[in-house]
Amino acid sequence: MPVxxxxxLTRNYEYYRKPPxxxxxxxxxxxxxxxxxxxxxxxxxxxxxxxxxxxxGPNGAGKTTTLKVLSGIxxxxxxxxxxxxxxxxxxxAEFQKQFAIxxxxxxxxxxxxxxxxxFLLNKEIYEIPDREFERxxxxxxELLDIGDILDVPVRKLSLGQRMxxxxxxxxxxxxxxxxxxxxxxxxxxxxxQSIRDFIGxxxxxxxxxxxxxxxxxxxxxxxxxxxIIIDQGMIVSDGPLxxxxxxxxxxxxxxxxxxxxxxxxxxxxxxxxxxTATDGKAVLKVSRDGVKSAASxxxxxxxxxxxxxISEMEIDEVVRIIFGRKSPPPL
Amino acid sequence: xxxxxxxxxxxxxxxxxxxxxxxxFLSNRIDSGAYLAxxxxxxGFFLLLIVSLFSFTDTLAGYTxxxxxxxxxxxxxxxxxxxxxxxxIYAFRFDIQRGxxxxxxxxxxxxxxxxxxxxxxxxxxxxxxxxxxxIVYVMGRLPVPPGPLQLLHYALLLLAGMTTVLxxxxxxxxxxxxxxxxxxxxxxxxxxxxxxRFPPEVYSPAVRxxxxxxxxxxxxxxFPAKAALRLLDGKTTxxxxxxxxGFFALSLFLWQKSLKAYSSASS
Numbered sequence: 223m224p225v226x227x228x229x230x231l232t233r234n235y236e237y238y239r240k241p242p243x244x245x246x247x248x249x250x251x252x253x254x255x256x257x258x259x260x261x262x263x264x265x266x267x268x269x270x271x272x273x274x275x276x277x278x279g280p281n282g283a284g285k286t287t288t289l290k291v292l293s294g295i296x297x298x299x300x301x302x303x304x305x306x307x308x309x310x311x312x313x314x315a316e317f318q319k320q321f322a323i324x325x326x327x328x329x330x331x332x333x334x335x336x337x338x339x340x341f342l343l344n345k346e347i348y349e350i351p352d353r354e355f356e357r358x359x360x361x362x363x364e365l366l367d368i369g370d371i372l373d374v375p376v377r378k379l380s381l382g383q384r385m386x387x388x389x390x391x392x393x394x395x396x397x398x399x400x401x402x403x404x405x406x407x408x409x410x411x412x413x414x415q416s417i418r419d420f421i422g423x424x425x426x427x428x429x430x431x432x433x434x435x436x437x438x439x440x441x442x443x444x445x446x447x448x449x450i451i452i453d454q455g456m457i458v459s460d461g462p463l464x465x466x467x468x469x470x471x472x473x474x475x476x477x478x479x480x481x482x483x484x485x486x487x488x489x490x491x492x493x494x495x496x497x498t499a500t501d502g503k504a505v506l507k508v509s510r511d512g513v514k515s516a517a518s519x520x521x522x523x524x525x526x527x528x529x530x531x532i533s534e535m536e537i538d539e540v541v542r543i544i545f546g547r548k549s550p551p552p553l
Numbered sequence: 554x555x556x557x558x559x560x561x562x563x564x565x566x567x568x569x570x571x572x573x574x575x576x577x578f579l580s581n582r583i584d585s586g587a588y589l590a591x592x593x594x595x596x597g598f599f600l601l602l603i604v605s606l607f608s609f610t611d612t613l614a615g616y617t618x619x620x621x622x623x624x625x626x627x628x629x630x631x632x633x634x635x636x637x638x639x640x641x642i643y644a645f646r647f648d649i650q651r652g653x654x655x656x657x658x659x660x661x662x663x664x665x666x667x668x669x670x671x672x673x674x675x676x677x678x679x680x681x682x683x684x685x686x687x688i689v690y691v692m693g694r695l696p697v698p699p700g701p702l703q704l705l706h707y708a709l710l711l712l713a714g715m716t717t718v719l720x721x722x723x724x725x726x727x728x729x730x731x732x733x734x735x736x737x738x739x740x741x742x743x744x745x746x747x748x749x750r751f752p753p754e755v756y757s758p759a760v761r762x763x764x765x766x767x768x769x770x771x772x773x774x775x776f777p778a779k780a781a782l783r784l785l786d787g788k789t790t791x792x793x794x795x796x797x798x799g800f801f802a803l804s805l806f807l808w809q810k811s812l813k814a815y816s817s818a819s820s
Contacts, residue, residue, distance in 0.1 A: 295658045315661035330656040334577040346565045347662045
């Protein structure tokens with residue numbers, strides 16, 4: 223039985239358009255043009271226990287709105303949503319004790335006070351027994367290496383430290399389902415790596431069902447085997463990351479190494495589209511069907527190739543292709 | 554979960570929220586000191602104004618000096634109690650616009666309780682003791698001091714007044730959810746509340762009617778003082794209690810409707 227089940231979810235927002243300038247503002251006092259935006263349109267998917275699923279999409283695609291509906295923060299306009307068998311927007315305490323949401327751009331910690339104080343508040347809200355709370359806090363503090371900052375006011379912490387504390391605040395009650403909305407946004411690469419490692423490890427060890435949205439493809443490609451792509455409120459693709467690459471990337475990459483100064487860019491043109499050509503290294507884009515023959519031709523040519531590597535396109539590139547096209551290619 | 558267990562849970566949450574709020578206030582010493590000083594100055598000056606007025610006249614709208622002071626102190630008692638207990642509403646717009654309210658909605662805690670009580674104001678609670686002492690003193694100086702029945706009557710209407718003021722806070726919070734750009738609803742209430750500093754008879758009948766029935770400030774803050782002064786009959790008292798209950802029920806209804814309409818801040 224799926225942990226998360228979404229059937230034909232639609233969520234609309236109402237907003238007003240204000241004409242520019244003072245006259246527009248005055249007119250807006252009496253009459254406003256009311257508009258409706260469809261943030262999520264007829265989305266359906268289900269997620270099983272222990273899955274770590276990536277949610278990909280450009281800004282405004284509907285990722286965060288979907289997570290907010292799954293969390294019960296927003297009421298759906300239409301459709302049926304169930305998480306752990308509960309209807310989220312009913313906001314039943316039994317359900318709320320079993321999930322958590324982390325939003326990279328928002329803060330649940332008290333700004334002026336040490337993070338430990340906010341954890342204590344969550345302890346009371348989630349009714350966590352003293353011993354269990356202390357054990358969880360000690361474990362997370364060690365895993366995330368934040369033992370020495372628990373008593374420092376949150377406003378004095380770096381963004382990376384703050385995000386680690388946000389994760390602890392979300393996980394202190396050991397949720398079965400975790401929604402992570404851009405948890406690595408704005409972090410430096412070291413902090414990103416640290417958070418990413420923690421999420422992966424937590425998912426493996428606890429079996430927690432996780433939905434992760436991120437703009438960093440590294441997060442998705444390292445953590446998620448399954449990816450749901452959403453664009454303009456609709457699900458464009460749902461499946462294993464490898465399938466996604468195979469389905470959308472019509473080309474593969476050939477990376478060539480040769481002695482510096484021996485090969486010119488125009489020498490490579492006949493074998494494929496030259497993506498980059500620096501001193502001693504070049505990357506060619508070659509059609510998926512013709513990659514073997516192109517590699518064979520390069521090796522049998524007069525080019526002084528020292529090494530050749532065939533690889534899939536970067537996931538960023540694949541996503542750019544997906545968001546650039548109007549309809550998916552046939553399977 | 555039984556009622557007692559729920560009450561215990563919410564008391565523990567309130568205690569922790571209060572500790573956090575106190576910690577937060579104390580971490581901003583200069584700001585907190587200035588806030589406290591500002592409140593003292595406002596309270597002191599208004600008391601001085603009343604005393605000064607009575608150096609030129611014996612009565613104001615038919616009330617003696619101590620009777621007028623009782624109205625002022627009762628207004629302050631309700632105002633300070635509501636500010637102390639429901640201070641969270643003043644930060645509610647910020648929480649809504651920043652999207653922090655999302656976290657509240659995702660947790661196993663009543664969002665209304667959390668938003669109202671998330672900033673119990675220690676600085677306002679400091680004021681409560683001197684106000685209560687002054688009320689007791691002033692009641693003793695009244696031409697006819699209130700007896701046990703009048704004191705009970707006063708306490709009952711204070712409770713109705715607090716319920717009404719709580720309802721006003723809930724309605725302003727609901728408006729904030731509905732209209733994300735709304736930032737002045739609570740300040741409209743704050744300004745309107747000052748009408749309760751004087752006995753209602755100093756205002757015209759039309760103003761009295763508006764602030765009794767539409768925005769029931771007079772009902773909340775002047776009726777208790779009138780009860781202590783033996784000026785409120787049983788019928789009016791019953792009306793005040795029913796009105797407070799109805800107003801509170803209406804505010805809860807609007808709150809639930811607003812939660813359903815909540816659209817959250819964009820990420």
